[in-house]
Amino acid sequence: MAALGLVSMRVCVGLMGRRSAVPLQSLCSSSGMTLSQIDEEVAKLLQLKAQLGGDEGKHVFVLKTAKGSRDYNPKQMAIREKVFNIIVGCFKRHGAETIDTPVFELKETLTGKYGEDSKLIYDLKDQGGELLSLRYDLTVPFARYLAMTKITNIKRYHIAKVYRRDNPAMTRGRYREFYQCDFDIAGQYDAMIPDAECLKIVYEILSELDLGDFRIKVNDRRILDGMFAVCGVPDEKFRTICSTVDKLDKMAWEDVKREMVIEKGLSEEVADRIGEYVSMQGGKDLAERLLQDPKLSQNKQACAGLTDMKLLFSYLELFQVTDKVVFDLSLARGLDYYTGVIYEAILSQTIQAPVSKPSEQNGVEEAGTSVGSVAGGGRYDGLVGMFDPKGRKVPCVGVSIGIERIFSIMEQKAEASSEKVRTTETQVLVASAQKNLLEDRLKLTSELWNAGIKAEVLYKKNPKLLRQLQHCEETGIPLVAILGEQELSDGVVKLRDVASREEASHFNKRFLNKGCVT
Amino acid sequence: MAALGLVSMRVCVGLMGRRSAVPLQSLCSSSGMTLSQIDEEVAKLLQLKAQLGGDEGKHVFVLKTAKGSRDYNPKQMAIREKVFNIIVGCFKRHGAETIDTPVFELKETLTGKYGEDSKLIYDLKDQGGELLSLRYDLTVPFARYLAMTKITNIKRYHIAKVYRRDNPAMTRGRYREFYQCDFDIAGQYDAMIPDAECLKIVYEILSELDLGDFRIKVNDRRILDGMFAVCGVPDEKFRTICSTVDKLDKMAWEDVKREMVIEKGLSEEVADRIGEYVSMQGGKDLAERLLQDPKLSQNKQACAGLTDMKLLFSYLELFQVTDKVVFDLSLARGLDYYTGVIYEAILSQTIQAPVSKPSEQNGVEEAGTSVGSVAGGGRYDGLVGMFDPKGRKVPCVGVSIGIERIFSIMEQKAEASSEKVRTTETQVLVASAQKNLLEDRLKLTSELWNAGIKAEVLYKKNPKLLRQLQHCEETGIPLVAILGEQELSDGVVKLRDVASREEASHFNKRFLNKGCVT
Known part of the structure; x- marks a missing residue:
């Protein structure tokens, strides 16, 4: 606070200095x-x-x-x-x-x-x-x-x-x-x-x-809370212990336990009881077994969660996804707002x-x-x-x-x-091997667009044919429509497959208009 | 500044009061x-x-x-x-x-x-x-x-x-x-x-x-700047006059002129010269005419813009879009970064x-x-x-x-x-007229999903058939697959067209698996 007061004083004095008394x-x-x-x-x-x-x-x-x-x-x-x-x-x-x-x-x-x-x-x-x-x-x-x-x-x-x-x-x-x-x-x-x-x-x-292969871990907030209660975790520590349990996917149990005992103040005994539960994994069978657990079965929350877990697995069986889903008591998830089932998918x-x-x-x-x-x-x-x-x-x-x-x-x-x-998804590049055909290239390109064909044309008056073919190779355009004086006077278009370099026989422009190029 | 000094003083004193001398x-x-x-x-x-x-x-x-x-x-x-x-x-x-x-x-x-x-x-x-x-x-x-x-x-x-x-x-x-x-x-x-x-x-x-019908107005920043120059607008006022001209689509010329003269300090004469130009609309012909304009043709900027405008229109003719494009000298557009052609499309x-x-x-x-x-x-x-x-x-x-x-x-x-x-795009709702068929509904729905068919099922154990049909009508689902004891034992599914209420003959489930419902 001393520094704060000091600087404040200087500020106000400084400001005062800018005006008269x-x-x-x-x-x-x-x-x-x-x-x-x-x-x-x-x-x-x-x-x-x-x-x-x-x-x-x-x-x-x-x-x-x-x-x-x-x-x-x-x-x-x-x-x-x-x-x-x-x-x-x-x-x-x-x-x-x-x-x-x-x-x-x-x-x-x-x-x-x-x-x-x-x-x-x-x-x-x-x-x-x-x-x-x-x-x-x-x-x-x-x-x-x-x-x-x-x-x-x-x-x-x-x-x-x-x-x-x-x-x-x-x-x-x-x-x-x-x-x-x-x-x-x-x-x-x-x-x-x-x-x-x-x-x-x-x-x-x-x-x-x-x-690749994956697993989906499932748990329930109510099961976690019930588990904490029967292990002897005080109510006010549920959330903080929950976030420590959440670290089990990245930390060894020993380290998680140490955090519970040293940082969060649980007794070793309580931590060990939690340790026993959170090592459990299974499916519907585990939910059924835990419903018989002498301690958990006495906790209302845990029972509700376990009953729902059983039901969940019966639906998952109908959906044929149980090969990847694991009921895992160590899954906690951080966010405060969860109230029931929680899950997380992990790539194997x-x-x-x-x-x-x-x-x-x-x-x-x-x-x-x-x-x-x-x-x-x-x-x-x-x-x-x-x-x-x-x-x-x-x-x-x-x-x-x-x-x-x-x-x-x-x-x-x-x-x-x-x-x-x-x-890009361009299907055809409209090209030319000769000079002074920009107008014809633009006209054909426009016709292709109007026919719903994805087409490009280089924005050059007289591009080299090689440059035009390179553009196709670089961007993966499969076809090139090549215009020349001869084709124009015949009213046809030469079509080349860029990969095979095969030249298809001359397609009539009216065909292109009908979208037959695709 | 008096108020500022005053409050500052009070702040600093207030802060000082929180600590010792x-x-x-x-x-x-x-x-x-x-x-x-x-x-x-x-x-x-x-x-x-x-x-x-x-x-x-x-x-x-x-x-x-x-x-x-x-x-x-x-x-x-x-x-x-x-x-x-x-x-x-x-x-x-x-x-x-x-x-x-x-x-x-x-x-x-x-x-x-x-x-x-x-x-x-x-x-x-x-x-x-x-x-x-x-x-x-x-x-x-x-x-x-x-x-x-x-x-x-x-x-x-x-x-x-x-x-x-x-x-x-x-x-x-x-x-x-x-x-x-x-x-x-x-x-x-x-x-x-x-x-x-x-x-x-x-x-x-x-x-x-x-x-509906639309028009695309085209102009060029260089033409605008050239026009301002030959009309006698001082260089430093180009941008501000430009933004006044931009209001011509919402304001009458009289009001735009008033803003130019009274707010922006142009002479009436200069404003009137601008007024003459900005009333011009046309196509390639207008660009050609203005290239002959005794004043504009003397301005380098304007000439460059008009030459490009001519060229632009020749390409637009090839693209067959000139029926909607208008060269409009009143189009200004506000943003500072434009340097050449500008355009705007308006619904008629x-x-x-x-x-x-x-x-x-x-x-x-x-x-x-x-x-x-x-x-x-x-x-x-x-x-x-x-x-x-x-x-x-x-x-x-x-x-x-x-x-x-x-x-x-x-x-x-x-x-x-x-x-x-x-x-939604749901194609079929899986429904049932009888009780206790939730599991069968879920199973069939899952089969449809696996076959790539967009399917829904109500999240109720025993929904009423009417409720299920209502859901289809409300959300536009065209088909409903109805399960019953009889169908289940026959290994078939009844398919109803929601709109016509026609019931198609019994489709075999294996058919659905192949995605034949669509």
Whole structure:
């Protein structure tokens, strides 16, 4: 506080120096200041700064994107489009609608939804008006949307970017701007049916993306809470112990135990009891066995969770996905808003993240989810009620696909494959071997466009034929339509297959007009 | 300044009061303050504010989206998807790639690019680190991308949201968050060929969207500048007079003239000379006539522009789009970065904007472009050079489709039409008339999904058949597969056409597996 007072004093004296005498004594006798006075003061200082004219000293403009963000180049976009098509195709196959929400929300809409992670929220500058923040995920805006529209039943997907002020240097492989790809089912339904569909969707998407073998871990918040209770964890420590358990996928049990005992103050005995449970994995059988567990069976929460887990597995059997789904008591997941089933999909065979290229200035190259995990979600029955003025609840269950991680794997696969990724869909290049045929090339190209054929023409009056053929090879255009004086007088077009260099017999232009080139 | 000094004094005294005695005299003797001291001071005041604990007084949470922003509901998204498909289809037909850039840029990337409109840029809060702003358009990020990647040739499209702190109440029909849909051709090419393709694209898109008759106005910055010069406008007033001329589509000439003379200080004579030119409209013939104009023909800039305009029209004739394109000397367009051809597309028949619904809390319902205008763009040969460390230029020409205006028109058309907009693509609902068939419904649904058929099932153990048929009618699902004890024992499925209520003969499940339902 000493420094604060000191600098403040200098400020005020400095400001006073800019104008004529002021009764210092009378001002100095007033004491204390309110928050709105601070606001006013800050605004005035900033205004003064603006009047003084920008930042001090010489400034060098740096040509880069913001820390933790990146551009997508055409090749990355082509891969992104392919991945999105598979995912959206699956969502549509399951009868989902889609919605979109603004990139920013009122700051208070996000307040109190993310626990400790709230510090990672990007706020907008107060430029007069509402206080806004960039969305941190798609789930809270979805809940806000449901409460605002009073919709009680919807199956929707939403693919959009979200924003987190993570330190990309510290948590390697994370971007500050990244895609989320969410599918959620809202509504009061019979138990575990929508939950099972979410898992079926994860199964379908990961299979179709062909990312290698995977597992989907399943657990339930109620089972975790019941387990903590019967192990002797005090109520107020449930959440913090939960987040320690969540580290079991990256840390050894010994280290997790140490954190529980030393940092979080559990007794060794309690920690060991937790250790026994969280080492358990299985399927429907495990749920049945735990329902007979002398301690767990006495806990109401745990029983409800285990009963639902049994039911869930019976539906998963009908969906034929149990070969990949594991009931795993160590799965915890960090977010506060989950109330029931939770799940996470992990690729068995972890593909190495690509080495950061020297040209990459931000020092990041990856994903929005932890390494290995490519999907996650769960049931959150209380979130919509937090927004509803009357606290009216809308039960929800959903899944988020870790699309950035998937992009990165697909990029590596494309890199490793000999097949070139095309960034355009052009079917034919209209070319010429002779000079002064620009007008004829433009005319034919236009006819092709009008016929719905994807066509290009070089923007040169007299391009060399070789240059035109090179363009086809570089961009993967399969066909080239070659115009010449002879062809023009005959009213035909010569068509060449770029790869085989075979020249097809002369096609009549009227044929092209009918789209017969494809 | 008196008030500023006064409050500052009170601040510093207030802060001092919180700690023990400080040698006031010695501090008061220092004078003046630097910008970095102001920064430091502001940070400390804000920290103090945080310590004092948030805002004063009771606060009521308001359930809404940020001012000027909106959610898209599933129906709006279905229309949006349809529009995007047409537009992206056209871009791909012309051989374009796509890129994506982050939603925020370094603040200084946007500085000095938008003239007066810079005040509308959203800044992010300084949370430590770089100063960021939300993108204001897609053109400046594109230029930054080109300079950063050193790409000199690209034909790309980019569809994404941009952000402008316009007052939605004042400029009715504008959102603060809205889509832009840009197509640009970068590279050193022979004159007017890419420019003509941009106009062809506008023509194709507006025709395919079926929005009624339209016109595309074309002009050239060099012709405007030449015209101002020969009319006697002082050099330093070119830009401001340009923005006055730009108002001719919304204001009568008399009012535009008054602004020129009274607000901008032109003589009546000069204004009248401008008035003569800006009333001219035509095609190639007008360009030819003006090349003979005794005054304009003496101006180098104007001659270059008019010669290119002639050439442009000859290409437009080849593309068969001259029926909608008008060379219009009153077209000015506001943005500073244009250097050559400029254009704007206007719908002839202005459809009324929809009346704001009472539920709409933000009081806005429309568009990102001025009423009537649905596309615009031009040539900007200097923008990339502003980012390149060596000032290396990359000539560019592009067009932005006013997609929000188009959405709004398509929504009205959908509203007016008797045809219902489907928000899902589900082909079949798996239903049952009898109880206890949930498992069989789930199993069949799963088989349909596995066969790539878009299928839904109600998440109820024993839903009523009527409820299931209602769901089909509400959401437009054309077929319902009805399971019963009899069908199950026969290993078949009854298929009903929802609209005609015709029941198809019993389909074998194996048929469905092969995807024959579609």
